[in-house]
Amino acid sequence: MEIKNANSFKIGPSKFDIIPATLSHCESLMEFGKDLPSFYSNIEFLKKDLSDPLKCFFIAIYKDLVVGFISFFKLYDEIHLAYIYVKKDFRNMGLGTRLFKFAYEKFFLKGKEIWLEVETSNTTACLFYTKLGFRIVYRRKNYYGENKDAWIMKREA
Structure with a gap:
């Protein structure tokens, strides 16, 4: 299902469901690679990462359409935000912020x-x-x- 011009009407961030991504979402996630050149080029790597307990992926769904996602990974004692992406037609609705806050609560991010x-x-x-809450540390x-x-x-703990 494709929705055109979602910004022409107001969708509040609460209208989106945010859930953990599973292997069944691989095809939908791979579609983001068209807009993200650094995203996975191989679905097998994505599947491996979706099964890794040190990585998390959450997706935002609107009417059965995956419209955004966020991904973190833990490396030793560091947490890294790998991706946060919202489809163009769904930006400026608070969804990116909601994805971040949701992941912050559900993944091991508190106090990190x-x-x-x-x-x-x-x-x-x-x-x-x-x-x-992020600040530039260096270039x-x-x-x-x-x-x-x-x-x-x-972003400080």
Whole structure:
């Protein structure tokens, strides 16, 4: 099911169901790879990560359509926000914030520092992460390729 111009009417963030992603959601998650070049290119890697207890994936569903997701992983004593993504037609409705808060409550995030990296040119994402309580720690040169730097951001425990 595809919904066009969801922003033409107001959908409150409570209208979306957020649930843990399972293997049955792999095909829907792989669709996000069209908009996220760094996302999984191999469904088998995604399936492996969905089964990993040190990783979490939650999806946002609206009328049986997966419209967003969030993914974290634990690396030693660090928590990393790997992805947070909402389909274009469902942005600016509070869904990204709701995904983050939901994952924060359900995954082992309470009392932990959370790290992420974001391309320095992605000002929209930087502003969003700042609203979630992240701050820029340092710049990593050429992280995304030649002349494509990353901000390393951290949210305190």
